[in-house]
Amino acid sequence: MTINQKMYYILFAILLFTFSKSKAQITIGNTSLDTSTLANHLNTPWDLIYTPDSSLFFTERIGKVSRIDLINNQTHLLIDISPKVEAIGESGLLGMAINLNMAVPRIYLVYTYKDSNNTFFEKVESYIYDSNQDTLLFDNKLIDSIPANTYHTGARLVLHNNQLYISTGDAGNTSLSQDLNSLAGKILRINLNGSIPNDNPINGSPIYSWGHRNPQGLYFANNFMYSSEHGPTTDDEINIITKGENYGWPNVHGFCDLANEITFCNDSNVTEPIYAWTPTVATAGISYYEHSAIPEWNESILLATLKDSRLISLKLNSAKDSIVTHSEYLINTFGRLRDVETNSWGEVFIATNSTPHRIIKLHNANFTSINEINSHKYEVKYWPNPANEKLKIKSSNSKINNIQLYNIDGKEVLNKTTATKNLELNTSVFNSGLYILKITFDDKIQIINKVVIDHY
Structure with a gap:
């Protein structure tokens, strides 16, 4: 079958999608975007991951993992682990990472639970993805006993170079973030079998960086690990995560600009954020957008926020290590935003944290003319x-x-x-x-x- 023939099939799928899903148009700067609701009435969608086979995987905090087939726009439930998930407040089944490019494809999940003493913990598990049955099967427990709570759980996962990075919050106990004997308030790094990498900064420990409050965004792009982190009443942050670095919490809020902070920063070699907000915006998930379909967002970190219900575009400098402009979009358009995902075709996907809890696709339909393609x-x-x-x-x-x-x-x-x-x-x-x-x-x-x- 030629690509031209396949384009007719894709065109048919797009037309079917047009009549089967709710659709509207919004304007981003000078760019008009079509918006389509891919899934609706969910139970707090938390993490979105696009894969190049035209699938969008997502977690729901209650304990479900699903996949949207973006060709026929059908949603498939892959697994429901809600019986072992404690989903209270901001806890539950949260982050996810996907590795389909291996002999046995796997999906990694992080969730909160209560032990026999009614104590909150967090664990990371791997699941085998059976693409024929479109289901997940439990594979292995990778790391356990991470201090957790109904809030400040972190719980974002990202894969890079066959290693798994895990963000953890301070679990409501601020002293844990500077405690190198605790896994709370850290970015952790483990191998895909749960073992500790030999080159981690602390021998025998999964700790990769420390001094974090509640990092809920983690994304690798441009050879950097970007992170978004909730501050208290001030100083939400965007950080670049570096191995063995201290990010200051609770002794430092945002930049090292107060007398007591400067002393601690000098003594503890604290790494400052590349951006900080006061008042806070309630940072959530992040992604990196690099496409000319939406030029206003090109070469920018996209940040989903809960406060004031907006998507923030953070334009990066040429070295990709500094933010040069800050622009806000979608203000009160879709409600509170929990996560944002992008793909290499210039499309953007958003998970909302407001009723009716949905997943929305944004794309520039004029960027590629379907008539010309056909x-x-x-x-x-x-x-x-x-x-x-x-x-x-x-x-x-x-x-x-x-x-x-x-x-x-x-x-x-x-x-x-x-x-x-x-x-x-x-x-x-x-x-x-x-x-x-x-x-x-x-x-x-x-x-x-x-x-x-x-x-x-």
Whole structure:
């Protein structure tokens, strides 16, 4: 099947989506965005993760994990672990991380529970994802006995270089954040089997950084680990997380700008945030947006906030280590916002923390013209599929400007600029698996498809 034929199928799915889901339009600066409700009347959706097979996974605080198939817009419940989850206040099933690019795909979950003494704790578990049955099966307990509470639990997960990072809150006990014998108020790092990396800053400990109050956003981009953190009544923060660093809580709120804070910062080598808010905005989930579909947000950290119900765009400098502008959007449009997710096609997904608790997609429908995509001008053939050593690509009419290849984790593994109708990719250097092929023509029209690399 050619890409042109597949585009007709995608067009049909989009049209079906248009008539089956609620849809409206909003304006971001000079850009008009279509908004569509993907799921509604949920039980506090908390974490969103997009995967390149056109799926959007999400957790619900009560103890559910589901997947939205973005092609047919169907929601599938993968597992319900609510019997072992204690979901009171801000606790429950919270963060998630996904690794589909392995022999046995796994999803990692963090949730709060009560032990036999009625004490709150937090644990991280791995689950095997059976894509054929679209279900999760318990695999392994990775880390347990993290101090927790009905609030200040942190509980954001992120995967990077086959290691799992876990944010934890101070569990309402501020002294724990500076206590290196406690796992509360930290960013933790473990291997995917639960063992401790040999190069962690403290030998035999999962602690990666400390001095945190309640970090509820954690995202890796631009070779940095960005974090959003709730302050008390002042100084919500955006931090860049670095191994072995102290971020100051509870002795420092925001920057080291008061006399007692300066002393502690100097004595404890505290790392300051790259941005802080007073009054607070109630920081929640973060993502990084890098696409020209919404130029107002390009090369920015997107921050979901609970207070005043807004999405904040934080434009980064060229080095990506400093925030140069701060802009607010969607104020009181969708209610309190819990999480935000992006994908490489320029779409944005939002989880709301207000009734009716929904997941919303925002995209610039004018960025890529469906009518143009479906014309024979953009017919492309590629073979063989599955590919072993080589993948050949041929455009019928338009010159190809750029080829990008993404693995199933969404990591770009190839970015090739060209100006030809025919090219050949060396696929021998990539692992066997499912990949997403993104083709950009010289007039900026883009098409996508799935390819399989199989080294037999």
